[in-house]
Amino acid sequence: MDGDVRRGEVGSVRRRPADRRESILRAATAAFARNGYHATSMADVAAEVGISSAALYRHFRGKQELLGQSLLSGLESVLSRLAMAQVTGSDAVLSALTTACLELRGLPRLWQLEVRNLAAADRIAVLARVVRLNGFLRTAIRDRRPDLGADDIEFLGWCVLSVAVSPSYHRVQLPETTFVRVLDTIVGAVVGAEFPAVGDQVTAIPGGPRRDRRTVADPVDPTLRTERMISAAARLFNTYGYGAVGIEDIGAAVGVSGPALYHHFASKVDLLNEIVDRNEQWIRLYTSRAMAEADTPSDALRGLLRYFVRFAIREPDLLGTTLSEVGHLPREQASRYRRAHRGGIAEWVRMLQVVRPDMSADAARVQIQAMTCIVIDAVRNPRLTGRNDLATVLVEVGDRVVFADASSGIDQQLSRR
Structure with missing residues (x-):
């Protein structure tokens, strides 16, 4: 009472x-x-406060x-x-x-x-x-x-x-x-970031920007149709949230009836899992390329940053859906993704520590997370996505964050623990 x-x-x-x-x-x-x-x-909230739900x-x-x-x-x-x-x-x-x-x-x-x-x-x-x-x-x-x-x-x-x-x-x-x-x-x-002069921008995405697939007729090839469904679902989940989107909404976005999606995916959550898995595949691909193309650890970090920015600009819906909707997956699948995500961040952290051997894992983690938040937020912010130089300035800002000399305060404090 x-x-x-x-x-x-x-x-x-x-x-x-x-x-x-x-x-x-x-x-x-x-x-x-x-x-x-x-x-x-x-x-849940009432229990945490120590009152009844009615109260x-x-x-x-x-x-x-x-x-x-x-x-x-x-x-x-x-x-x-x-x-x-x-x-x-x-x-x-x-x-x-x-x-x-x-x-x-x-x-x-x-x-x-x-x-x-x-x-x-x-x-x-x-x-x-x-x-x-x-x-x-x-x-x-x-x-x-x-x-x-x-x-x-x-x-x-x-x-x-x-x-x-x-x-x-x-x-x-x-x-x-x-x-x-x-x-x-x-x-x-x-x-302190520097902005490129007009005409000095780099191309963000080789081959041009990703097409808007909402108005493209449903292809005959089943593989392409499946890809369209994944893309449409990612866009809708990223925009409205998983809970607000139904199978009929996804079907309408690709020009098929909602039940027709069940020929490709067993359920809506199965479709979400496929989106998260595609996000992981992209990350593994560009991470491998960055490592293979680099001559030094610093080159690897900068290459990884460039690929991350390009991926984020090209596939903001995959990235955004994975970031915000993974909690709707069954516990085992959600845990698997979260472990993979932590492993990806840990890879960045290890590379930064190779470049800066004096840096603790905590220090490196703070800087890497700040960089990833900047990129992910920017590609989902409609006030920024219209910039022609978005890829260039995100790489510039990301580089400054990753290599910022912010670790001394952390490391000195940690050494006294």
């Missing part, structure tokens, strides 16, 4: 804690960040509202801190962002992956606040880089936000002051 007042065994009156709503939001944020929106129930519903009408309020509360907290820091200057704004995102670790990931599960009004409100957040970053970057135009400043603003968000995608644990110092160093490397 959790009303305005509660009676104990001897008739004493115990009032509901004044911060109950805030406690619920903290617990909900932790649960959503840990398990994802679909795998978190109102009962939870007196504060929030449902899980969707609870997610929306969690995101809005977190964003308002970050915006408030950036506004206060802005009085001090651009460096304070950038550092305030990294500090806030570390303190709210896990929540920034929800801004990116779960916003489409919100009610329309909350979704618009969350996106508006993220744009406001980027506005603070644009102002701070403009102070440091008055030589850049508005589009390049906005690009760097989104990259800086990706760096701040990146700790939500891994579990490296460091003392807060050390972590903030490392992230600030990486942010400084991003803000």
